[in-house]
Amino acid sequence: MNEENEDSGTAGDFNLSISDMMSALCAIFVLLCIGIILQLKQISEHYVRTKYTLYDDLNKEFYADLKNWNAEINSENLSIRFKDPDVLFVMNQAVLRNSYKQILDDFFPRLLKVVSDYKNLIEEIRIEGHSSEATERIKTGRITERQDYEEGMELSQARTRSVLSYCLNDTKYPKENEWIRSKIIAIGYSKSHPVKVNGKIDWNASRRVEFRIKLNSDSEIQKYLATEQ
Template sequence: MSKNTVEEGVFSLSLGDLMAALLLIFILMLSATLLKLKDQDPTGVYFNKRESLIDSLNQEFKDDLPKWGAEFHPEKISIVFTSPDVLFETGKATVKPHFKKILDDFIPRYLKVLSDEKFKEYIDEIRVEGHSSLGFGKLTQIEAYYMNMDLSQERTRNVLRYILTNNVKATLLEWTRANITANGLSSSKPILINGEYSAKYSKRVEFRVRLNANSILNEALEN
């Protein structure tokens, strides 16, 4: 074996040892970080907060939803009103009197849950979503889509206007206005039953809550 070969072997071994040491340091640092995250469990904090909100909404409204023609979808933190004959006149955006009575009962209690100190600072958005029907006579699909877009947007604006005017306490008005939005979604998210379009479930108004995950996780990391 030549002198150069021996020197190259020693150099290679030293470089290999260095790489192994660096890899070990990286693994130790990663393990320490993972242990810290596991102890603080930020993901668990978020889902615990989410599940607590879902449970609070379910407990508040489970006895009322059937009489309102509404459903609770916990996976979306969404309360859905699915009786189109109760909501609006066909093709019109005026809120029906019976739906106004439902809102008079629903909204104050809904906001009371969301504005509880356990949840209030973590609410990112309260979405009022309007979903319209698919058909508009002999219009093309895209024409019907735009007509439904106009209709669904006007409907959600009217619902939002009624809520803010009649259902929100003065102490919650500023917070509610800062977090609530009206979203007309046309016919873009139809509901299918056994693969078939369902007019009853597709023509709907949804109240959805989005939590600020970053705020919850950052708080968990700081504590």
């Protein structure tokens, strides 16, 4: 009888030890999760502050010129949008007009001056080209939606390449600056990212070129998570 009680007590102590150990492990796991969440929150807040500080610097640098350039700066995605394609390019071609070359001569070196203080935080500087829909041609059957998209992609990509080439080869920025060549890219989006005004697509406004600054916050978060695994 006593032996049964002794065995029962030993089993109870063992079960209690397992329970305590599991509770301790759960507590450690919770603390680790809280630590990771707080660190990720800190990284995120840092990049949000950086984004708005960079926006303020861009706005201070270019505010007086935006109206003359028919351009605007977006604080949410750090883009500088040039909105008048008739000033930028020869109609339906990727040839830069002299008016746009003059803008880029002034704009691009000053852009690099602003972003130079944020080099370690920038992942890419994108030159993005956007085209409009050939609505009437689609309606009359002269072109399909797919053909319109493909033509728009070819034009928008060619235009961004023209802008990129001019910026790197013809504007007066420090040519020894290899950093910008490692960061700047040209992308054509055709009509896949139209501009909406009051909830409706404005195809005329959708014809545009944007310089978009992408911070490396996602990369930093992934890097941090990799070190925690």
